[in-house]
Amino acid sequence: MSQTKKIALVVQSGTIDKLYCAFILASTSVAMGWEAHLYFTFWGLQSLVKGAMEKASLPGDYKHLEEAMRKNLERMKYPTPYEMLKRLKQSGLCKVYACTPTMEMFGVKREDLVPEIDDMVGAATFLTIAADANVSMFI
């Protein structure tokens, strides 16, 4: 049994609140020396299309809170979701997977996606990793 702790997240959402949750959980894990495995599917996968994550916004029900949140994030000098993803990759402890069935369902090609992706895989690869993760979540 491996000594390194591990978090395994399915990132199904593409709204900025959920992306922040995924990246905060992953960044915190990595800062504690854990491995972080992020499997992007559906709207999460769509947010990996070049230029898409920069446009991520709050879900419809919470749109009225967006301006205040963005002002506070700026004041806090909080990194954007894409900056967090790039830092995660720089840690050397984070792997990013793109869900191949989602790519086919929405006609997304490898060249459409940001370069931070390690691999394009199906759910079997992810579940094999998640099977002995300390924390696995669906976001």
Place this chain on the structure above:
Amino acid sequence: MSQTKKIALVVQSGTIDKLYCAFILASTSVAMGWEAHLYFTFWGLQSLVKGAMEKASLPGDYKHLEEAMRKNLERMKYPTPYEMLKRLKQSGLCKVYACTPTMEMFGVKREDLVPEIDDMVGAATFLTIAADANVSMFI
């Protein structure tokens, strides 16, 4: 300790994107010889009402992507969510639970539901199973 690996999912959502996520994770688990335990609650439970799953659609925020997704699914000859549920049951490795408190909250009766349900139970039964699952998620 059991040798068979196990996935335990709370299916709270009834939109087609989340149902696909639940069934893809469960189908992949079963294909690897794992047990899959699916606990349907709230909108997930509502999608088990006869005829409801066939009408499942994308959430409001993503409605504009529905037509393109459906065309791709047809081209891929991808099974519908209900077909996936039936195949899951045929594997002999998948158990489907209906959440009894949700049934009472929304006035749903056993005879209203599809026949693929194994049992109508409360959260205690599910959590006892999830307690030693390799992967447990809330979808």
Place this chain on the structure above:
Amino acid sequence: MSQTKKIALVVQSGTIDKLYCAFILASTSVAMGWEAHLYFTFWGLQSLVKGAMEKASLPGDYKHLEEAMRKNLERMKYPTPYEMLKRLKQSGLCKVYACTPTMEMFGVKREDLVPEIDDMVGAATFLTIAADANVSMFI
């Protein structure tokens, strides 16, 4: 290794359906003698602002079901989400955490929040607890 079983939930949502899910899973866990650890972030955290949980409602896509659900809950004499939170605290087995980055993002102060909170912490504290939980979920 601890003998007491444990559930660790990230409560990211603030709609009444998701709050009920979190509190039903936590209450059931506590009734079985498990520890329950609830980490409130984003809209979940906002629902801990004094007076907010009483106003929690269904998400936009399901608003048309709200009246029927409320009538059934009343008929069942089902506790409100806030009543469930108070009972959870009375069990002595449930810890409630407020996510400090969310508080800063949305300008929420300690005195704005209900008194049931045990601690204001970041994700590291929560993940350290979740690392050996039997069930961890993101709601």
